[in-house]
Amino acid sequence: MTNSTKNTAIILGATGNLTFALGVVLKSLKKHNEKLLQESDVIIYYQQMSEQQRQALAAILPCQFIPYQFPHMENMQAHVLRDYGEMTFVRYECFRYLKTYQYVFWLDADILIRGDISGMRQAIPHGIGFRREYHDERVEVNFTASIEGFDMKAPHFNAGIMAISQALTPDKDALSDWCYKKTFEISEHLYYPDQGILLLMCQHFGLHIDTLPEMYNCGAHRPTSILRQARIVHAIGHRKFWKYYYFNEWFECYKEWVKETGIICENNFPVLKKWGLLKYPFFQVAPDPKKFPGKFITYLLRGLLHCEV
Numbered sequence: 001m002t003n004s005t006k007n008t009a010i011i012l013g014a015t016g017n018l019t020f021a022l023g024v025v026l027k028s029l030k031k032h033n034e035k036l037l038q039e040s041d042v043i044i045y046y047q048q049m050s051e052q053q054r055q056a057l058a059a060i061l062p063c064q065f066i067p068y069q070f071p072h073m074e075n076m077q078a079h080v081l082r083d084y085g086e087m088t089f090v091r092y093e094c095f096r097y098l099k100t101y102q103y104v105f106w107l108d109a110d111i112l113i114r115g116d117i118s119g120m121r122q123a124i125p126h127g128i129g130f131r132r133e134y135h136d137e138r139v140e141v142n143f144t145a146s147i148e149g150f151d152m153k154a155p156h157f158n159a160g161i162m163a164i165s166q167a168l169t170p171d172k173d174a175l176s177d178w179c180y181k182k183t184f185e186i187s188e189h190l191y192y193p194d195q196g197i198l199l200l201m202c203q204h205f206g207l208h209i210d211t212l213p214e215m216y217n218c219g220a221h222r223p224t225s226i227l228r229q230a231r232i233v234h235a236i237g238h239r240k241f242w243k244y245y246y247f248n249e250w251f252e253c254y255k256e257w258v259k260e261t262g263i264i265c266e267n268n269f270p271v272l273k274k275w276g277l278l279k280y281p282f283f284q285v286a287p288d289p290k291k292f293p294g295k296f297i298t299y300l301l302r303g304l305l306h307c308e309v
Contacts, residue, residue: 004041004100004101006039006040006041006101007039007040007101007102007103008040008041008101008102008103008104008121009040009043009047009094009097009100009101009103009104009105010036010040010041010042010104010105010107011044011090011093011094011097011104011105011106011107011110012042012043012044012045012106012107012109012225013044013045013046013068013087013090013091013109014046014109015046015048015087016045016046016047016048016050016053017048017266018109019056019057019263020229020254020257020258020263020264021052021109021240021241021242022055022057022109023049023060023253023257023261023263024112024241024253024257025109025111025112025113026042026045026061027253027256027257028112028113028114028250028253029117030060030061031113032113032114032116033113033117035116036116036118038116039118041064041101041173042061042063042064043064043066043097044063044064044066044068045065045066045087045090045093046066046087047068047085047086049061049065053263054262055218056134056260056261059261060125061259064133068090068093069086070087071254075141075187075188076188076190076193077144077187077188077190079191080187080190080191080193084194088193089179089180089183090192091106091159091194091198092176092179092194092197092198094162094176095164095168095172095173095175095176095179096173096176097172098164098165098166099173100129102165102166103120103121103164103166104161104163104164105117105120105162105163106162106163108160108161108231108234109238110160110234110235110236110241111160111161111233111235112232112235112241112247112249112250112253113231114232114233114249114309115230115232115233116229116231117232118217119216119231120163120212120216120280121165123163123210123212123216124164125167125210126167126207126209127164127165127166127168127207127210128162128163128164128168128202128207128208128209128210129162129163129164129209129210129211129212130157130162130198130209130211130212130217131157131158131161131211131213131214131217132156132157132211133155133156133157134219134268135241137156138153138154138155138156138197139154139196140152140153141156141191141192142156142191142192142193142195142199143186143188143189143191143196143226143234144189144190144191145222147186147200150200150203151203154199154203155209156199157195157199157209157211157218158195159194159199159236160234160235161197161212161216161232163212163216168207170205175201175205178204178205179194179198179201179292182197182200182201182204183197184224207263214226214230215229215230215232216231216232217232217234218230218231218233218234219233219236220231220233220234220235220236220239220241220245220247221236221239224309227248227309228248228309229307231284231295233250233309236254241254241285242254242265242267242284242285243286243287244287245299246298246303246306246307247309248306248307248309249302249308249309251281251282251285254281254285258281258284264284266284267284267285268289269286269289269290270290271288271289271290272286272288282303286300287300289298
């Protein structure tokens with residue numbers, strides 16, 4: 001970890017097949033956060049991402065690229081690596097950067113940035129912030145069994161967007177190391193893996209979680225009136241911008257990315273492939289007509305009308 005004159009680190013992570021999604025995140029970050037980027041270093045952890053893909057991302061914004069190797073996989077539930085992959089655990093590394101930066105933001109790759117996100121720094125007086133999960137869920141939903149020594153009925157938070165600061169008093173390496181160690185210890189009980197571990201970590205170290213306003217992590221399924229206020233729209237779960245929703249600003253960023261780089265989203269849905277439509281960016285990120293026929297029709301209509309949120 002090198003010294004920096006910047007006070008904020010913005011950290012992302014993805015495998016090479018999601019390079020296009022990171023491209024959209026970086027483009028939307030650049031569009032709406034000029035001042036924040038003057039004060040920030042952008043750091044991307046990656047796996048199986050080619051030099052060409054990394055160069056394409058760096059052409060949008062200066063980035064530092066770090067290869068990632070998840071150290072513990074024993075007894076991991078099959079769905080964890082299938083549904084989330086090793087890269088989901090990169091966010092454990094964020095705490096180490098507080099030795100260099102005053103603030104650190106973690107941003108998932110399945111987001112669209114629609115406004116200034118620098119206000120997250122003022123929203124975390126206690127040093128760590130997430131958005132409360134919807135439907136009043138509890139920590140227990142992250143696990144397949146109760147974890148001894150922890151309050152499983154504590155409030156549940158979404159870790160897709162995380163803001164942290166040097167206000168956290170524990171040793172920064174200790175926070176990261178504890179997350180990895182606990183992941184190894186209870187790997188067979190993980191359901192929403194890293195998210196659950198981070199919430200247990202906050203309990204273990206007595207950290208008070210500040211609730212990030214929804215505008216910094218707004219689910220893409222939320223009503224239009226709420227989405228219009230969002231500064232980060234998050235396509236949570238399996239319903240992604242590139243195979244479920246139509247968001248005009250996300251698609252325009254993607255279309256621009258493809259024109260500049262030729263790097264596409266390879267959904268390869270058989271029906272669209274059979275019809276010869278996958279050469280067009282609009283259909284490269286469309287829902288699967290066979291699996292989501294209603295959503296596909298909605299996508300077509302919204303796309304033809306260039307519907308804004």
